[in-house]
Amino acid sequence: MCDLSLLESASRLRSRDRTREAARDGGGRKPESYKKRAATKVQQVEVIRGSKGAGARMEVLSVDLPSHLSSSPPSLSQQEIALGIKNAYNLAINMQAGAKQLLADYMSIQDEPFTNAGFNPPVEPFPGLPSPSLPPSAWLDLSDAERLQQNVTAFSNLPDFLSAVKSQQEVMNSDASDLHHQLTLSRLQCLGLSNHLASIMASMGLVPAPAMPAEPPGLGSSFFMKFSGYRVCHLYRDWVLRCVKDLSLLADRYPVPSL
Numbered sequence: 001m002c003d004l005s006l007l008e009s010a011s012r013l014r015s016r017d018r019t020r021e022a023a024r025d026g027g028g029r030k031p032e033s034y035k036k037r038a039a040t041k042v043q044q045v046e047v048i049r050g051s052k053g054a055g056a057r058m059e060v061l062s063v064d065l066p067s068h069l070s071s072s073p074p075s076l077s078q079q080e081i082a083l084g085i086k087n088a089y090n091l092a093i094n095m096q097a098g099a100k101q102l103l104a105d106y107m108s109i110q111d112e113p114f115t116n117a118g119f120n121p122p123v124e125p126f127p128g129l130p131s132p133s134l135p136p137s138a139w140l141d142l143s144d145a146e147r148l149q150q151n152v153t154a155f156s157n158l159p160d161f162l163s164a165v166k167s168q169q170e171v172m173n174s175d176a177s178d179l180h181h182q183l184t185l186s187r188l189q190c191l192g193l194s195n196h197l198a199s200i201m202a203s204m205g206l207v208p209a210p211a212m213p214a215e216p217p218g219l220g221s222s223f224f225m226k227f228s229g230y231r232v233c234h235l236y237r238d239w240v241l242r243c244v245k246d247l248s249l250l251a252d253r254y255p256v257p258s259l
Contacts, residue, residue: 078254079256079257081200082255082256083256084199085251086251087196088193088196088247091189092247095186098186099186099236102186102236102237103234103237105182106165106230107119107230109173109179110230114230123234123235123238125235126216126231126235127212128213128214129158129214129232129235130150130153130154131235132241132242133238144204145204147249148206148246149208151239151246152194152201153212154243155197157214158186159190159191161214161217161232161235162187162190162236163187163216164216165183165216165217165229166184166187167219168217168219168225168228168229171225172225172226193243200250216232217231217232
């Protein structure tokens, strides 16, 4: 009986010791889920603020490191595309007023019928200078590559057409220096816009199609030169308006990323 009593007492002591150990472990050991949360918990980073040197004050700022590291900046190509579209759009916007004024001033010095209020004949495109007009459904169906390629074609060849009109006007209206200057400025702006558009295509990994040969009008009869110049100035104005519309659509599709 004595031995049995001793064994029971020893068993109770061991059970009590295990209970105490479990209680201690449970109070000091963190559950596994807690460990996982602690791994991504806000960590502290010490930042020195104030004056430099031994008297600098130390502040502890809380920074969510996992969240900070996961927010990577936009890729360089995304920025290039968006900024390229924005720059080209701004240039095209600046060209709008000048393109409208060029057509108005051109018509004002060509005499009748160009000075008649109702003069508005249909304008046919030239080889190398396609028409900017498209039905709304066809315009919306254009891919980004097609949209850019059509503008690159037009603004790559427009400088040759504008130069041809200037040569015609120097023959017919040699004293129209303001008009000659407008034609020169428009030509330079077309070259700049063409370069912007080609740069956008390069950022997208697109290769422009081979340039369509430009066939600008040459010298001829007085009416032939007046009317061909009218067609060029009209098409130039319409292509600027079309380009603004195209680039506005592309800007919505490729917004400038916030850094």
